[in-house]
Amino acid sequence: MCLEFARVDDRFIHGQVLLGWTRELKLRRIVIGCDRLTCEARRKSMYQRMATSELAVDVLSISAAHELVKKEADGSGVMVIFGSLTDALSYYKLGRKMGRINVGCLRHEPGKKRISDSVFLSEEDIRVLREFVILGVEVVAQGIPGDKQRNLLAVVNEL
Amino acid sequence: MVGVLLVGHGRLASELLAVCELVLGKMDGVEAVDLEMSEGMEDLEKKVREAYDHREEGAGVLVLVDVKGGTPGNVCSLLGDELKLKVVSGMNLPMLIKALTYRQETLARLVEKVMEGGADGIEELGG
Numbered sequence: 677m678c679l680e681f682a683r684v685d686d687r688f689i690h691g692q693v694l695l696g697w698t699r700e701l702k703l704r705r706i707v708i709g710c711d712r713l714t715c716e717a718r719r720k721s722m723y724q725r726m727a728t729s730e731l732a733v734d735v736l737s738i739s740a741a742h743e744l745v746k747k748e749a750d751g752s753g754v755m756v757i758f759g760s761l762t763d764a765l766s767y768y769k770l771g772r773k774m775g776r777i778n779v780g781c782l783r784h785e786p787g788k789k790r791i792s793d794s795v796f797l798s799e800e801d802i803r804v805l806r807e808f809v810i811l812g813v814e815v816v817a818q819g820i821p822g823d824k825q826r827n828l829l830a831v832v833n834e835l
Numbered sequence: 836m837v838g839v840l841l842v843g844h845g846r847l848a849s850e851l852l853a854v855c856e857l858v859l860g861k862m863d864g865v866e867a868v869d870l871e872m873s874e875g876m877e878d879l880e881k882k883v884r885e886a887y888d889h890r891e892e893g894a895g896v897l898v899l900v901d902v903k904g905g906t907p908g909n910v911c912s913l914l915g916d917e918l919k920l921k922v923v924s925g926m927n928l929p930m931l932i933k934a935l936t937y938r939q940e941t942l943a944r945l946v947e948k949v950m951e952g953g954a955d956g957i958e959e960l961g962g
Contacts, residue, residue, distance in 0.1 A: 686875050686876070687875065687876055687906050687909075689904070690904065690905055690906040690909060691844070691902055691904060691905035691906065694904040694905075695902070695904070718913055718916055719913060722909055722912060722913055726904060781872070781875070783873065783874055783875025783876075783877075783878065784873040784874065784875075785875075790873075793871075793872040793873060794872040794873060796873065
């Protein structure tokens with residue numbers, strides 16, 4: 677059995693996901709796991725409207741995302757997206773032992789460290805990143821399928 | 836008159852406007868908003884709101900965005916619930932020229948003009 681593809685991206689579903697990953701991974705379902713988004717009706721419906729006859733889009737709390745995804749017999753064709761590494765870790769701890777996490781965009785904010793043009797990490801992000809590494813999870817930055825994969829911990833350790 | 840905003844990834848919007856101004860000359864009522872790779876949705880929303888405040892003269896604002904499903908379109912379509920604006924995706928030079936030529940039309944009519952202009956601008960030119 678193949679586990680779902682896990683991504684961390686604070687833009688959630690955007691061009692890189694719809695134009696790049698959907699085709700590459702032959703996605704049939706994208707699940708956004710974000711407690712905050714479930715209470716924001718307009719943003720939630722914006723993402724839900726991206727669904728097509730071939731692609732289901734769900735916006736759920738992290739625990740509801742876990743309940744939905746674990747019912748899938750086969751995770752291939754399923755992407756789960758979180759707005760932060762911390763949320764991805766909460767999901768992991770519910771029992772989804774993904775071996776790898778893909779990181780798309782994490783915006784710049786004051787005090788964050790620059791990893792690439794589109795990835796900036798806070799102290800909290802780096803703490804979670806180290807926890808993932810201890811758990812044996814590889815965390816790689818890769819915006820679109822054609823980009824080179826960059827191991828985030830390796831980049832952080834060089835800073 | 837209707838204000839016009841261009842919103843795209845990287846420097847697409849500002850470069851498109853620069854090229855358009857080579858053709859039409861310096862234009863009023865239009866502004867480009869660029870989404871840098873390092874910026875998030877909140878950053879872009881703030882910049883779009885500022886540009887909207889500059890360009891809204893009472894007749895509303897037409898927003899052209901680069902691609903359906905991308906962050907510029909996502910952010911702007913959400914603002915449509917709150918601000919007097921309409922968003923059209925697939926921005927290209929013919930659409931922009933159309934938009935700037937017919938700013939005196941109503942916002943709804945300008946949307947139609949721009950969509951016609953964009954489609955008319957796509958043609959196989961032989962070769």
